Amino acid sequence: MGYNFKETMNKPERFAPGHRMCAGCGATITARNVLRGLHEGDKAVISCATGCLNVSSFMYPYVAWEDSYIHSAFENASSTMSGVEGAYKALKKKGKLKEDYKFITFGGDGGTYDIGIQSLSGAMERGTNMTYVCYDNGAYMNTGTQRSSATPMYADTTTTPVGPKCKGKAQYRKDLAAILAAHDIPYVAQTTLLQGFKDMHVKAEKAIYTDGPAFLNVMSPCPTGWKYKADEIMEICKLGVETNYWPLFEVIDGKWILNYEPKKRLPIEEFLRTQGRFKHLFKPENEHLIEEFQKEVDRRWDDLLFKCSR
Amino acid sequence: MAKTDITKLGTDVAWQDVTRGNTVVGCGTTKQFVTGDWTNVAPVIDEEKCKQCLLCVPCCPDSAIPVKDYKRCAIDYDHCKGCGICVKACPFGAIKMEVKKNA
Amino acid sequence: MKDTLEIRWHGRGGQGAKTAALLLAEVAFKTGKYAQGFPEYGPERMGAPITAYDRISDSEIRVHSNIYDPEFVVVVDETLLEIVDVTAGLKEDGAILINTAKSKEEILPLLKGYKGKVYTVDARKISMETLGKNFPNTPMLAAIVKVTGVIDDETFLNEMEGSFKHKFARKPEVIEGNMQALKVALREVK
């Protein structure tokens, strides 16, 4: 079955309005659109790591999810879902449940790259039949923009504040998609918010309907943490892709597949310039930092091309 | 069990009436929570210019542009937070932000 | 407590002293007695000295402490005699049973003036002859049964055959050797 945008948009909404995320939040856009990968009528259980999405989507007694939902703690969204999936298998085996369910877990980069990586790695290695979606906004936004291992190099965060002795975060970001691919799970993909959302819808559907663990890494900008005007989100995501900062790829059964190659790769500064967190890089004395950044982007892109050429 | 009646779970609820484990039976209850008042600007659609391409729909963080029968419906101003993403997403310039008039 | 028989085992990790202690408790249990078998736990690995205990009684056993004044001590490895105070607290009207090829006279000087009875059995030799490997715990179990007299030989052998059949269900060929090890030990302990 081919992809049909209007059909996808016509599905019932599974993430209700009235949640308390910030105006213009990228994480909610991600959550909504990933859920559009579910086939109409199919049942799902959603879980969430502690973070913006969780606290804003279920504030007693208001729950935004239209499917059954569980939140337990910060670092254990994956293991919690392992238990739910285990219950599903047990109840099926014992003939107590006839309906089919899909299992989808959301976590920010804090709950995924950092504190939750152990339980995520465990659940993936065990072959838990679930889709884990990281809404990567590159810092601990729920607590006020502290750096994470997903934060890009030189970003100004509240724990790497720019000053005479600090040019922002010193390290480049962890390549989580590659770490997940190294688990040899059947499906890993990276996507972001792009016009029409076909890339996300298609990857979400593939992930959700993969037999076994699947992982989606979704760059989901945060207007407050990245310091941009809320309505610029789609442009920023596009630049992330066009500069090769956030490449679109899939790893299916170990095979790396590049989904998009910019016709003319844009310089990284076009992406950096859109966000206040990189403002200091545009001072004359910091030009070399942008060069450094560009080198790292290029190195990673070459590495990705190599992986995809095999 | 029956759906949780969240209208009985206001902030004045007594401990005996709080649901067990703060659970809610029957999801999607945020629809009853108004976030439209978080903003003093709101998008307005020029129906003449709108081509029903639906490109504004997926980029709304507040699920405030409903779709029915393959058609975009009126903006849900009870929940729209006025972020303006839809304005830029529209390829036809059919959406504009306007300052809300006092009701 | 008065009618409780207390036994202390000394062995090395991996020799099966703990298993023998648990088996003795099981055998006593099967003859209608109350029994408790437990090891003293630490992080010791293979080869390190270990201690295990048995309590056997006609009435319910409620005590959960280690055993400090045993009636009997079993030494599964004679090299322990030089490094462990095996007769500590051992009652003079009790006995010590040692796995050794040596005679009682040769062993006695190593027992720090212990005045009670001394029994020996060459469990290593018996095990090698009957099982082809050094599993001293099986002959030692038989020998302590003989020495303590908690069960008569025939009942003991019947019980053990039953447990071997269960334990070695997947390799019945070893049952005969194990039974033989028990029989020889019952005969040769002195």
Add this chain to the structure above:
Amino acid sequence: MPKKVQMSGNEAVANALRQINPDVFPMFPITPSTEIPQYFANYVSNGLVDTEFITVESEHSSMSAAIGASAAGARALTATSSAGLAFMWEVLGVAASHRVPVVLAAVCRALTGPLNINCDHSDTMGARDSGWIQLYAETNQEAYDNMVMAYRIAEHKDVMLPIMICQDGFITSHAVMNMELLDDDVVKNFVGEYEPEDYLLNPNETYAVGPYAITDYYMESRKAQSHAMENAKQVIKDIAEEFEKISGRKYGLIEEYRMEDAEYAVVIIGSAAGTTKEAIDHMRENGEKVGLIKVRSFRPFPGEEIAASLKKCKAVAIMDRSESFSTNGGPLGAETMQAMYTARCTALTIDIMYGIGGRDVTVDDMINVYDTLKDIAATGETGDVYRYMGLRDKEAK
């Protein structure tokens, strides 16, 4: 017909679990509880149970998965000890506040610092305020019996709280003892099928668990949880009464041993109660009026029952197998004395730290405790209210 067996505490608990045939068992090994999931893995491999056995990567995850499974509508459990329980600490509170009737087979072991694998109660006592029901066992038999009763208590509609079935590491977990197993079908019928009211996998209705609760709700939620714990007192007694019908064995929140005319009493938890009973019988033969209260349920805490039982005593020793570093006594001491004060029970009372990190407790040790109580009653001088037993001390009197 119940079957007389010789079995370690771990194997006994594993057998109860085999008979219960729970739905989901996420596990991570830690001494001395490891054998429980290990025995259970054999049941899984041999088809004796049809449980989903999930070999997770940590205790935090084993408890998290148990919470997820229970919320999803399954009967779930895990097992742990010491550092494993400490690692779960965060999610223990989540299990209780989510009101999921998860069972934890806890095999008590000293908390690390320094590393020690032997018995004391610092692990489970560290979790005493997590909102879990805690039942403690003296013997392998009790560990088994408590496990058979666990789901009935936890899943009771007036309770719906997680429950810890605690036994003493190595002392009962690894010691084989005589005990009795109930018939498989008797246990199966006693425990019954789990029919959750609301659960994530209910195909007829969606369900949401684990919200953010603002200040307006949090305190009311805590009170509701506390009320459920209060209800658990009656439920524990009721289930014990039902259990007596299938087993002939009696259980309550506490067990009183020769307390009817006791002037000197010990209050204790776990396996050392057996050793104390032996001391009591010995002293009773010499006409000494000594008795014991064994606390079976530490959560909910049966303060009124304990205080009532101690009312006529001249002197009382409360035995704590975990240091709480309050400089004012251990947890059992603190809570028992509070209960005694409230009930105007004026016995001279001391709190003794004992058995820490596996330090052995003998019959003679317990006779000494009663002798100390006699001295205290005779002189009217309590001396150090908070003291250690079996400690090497250069300044010991």
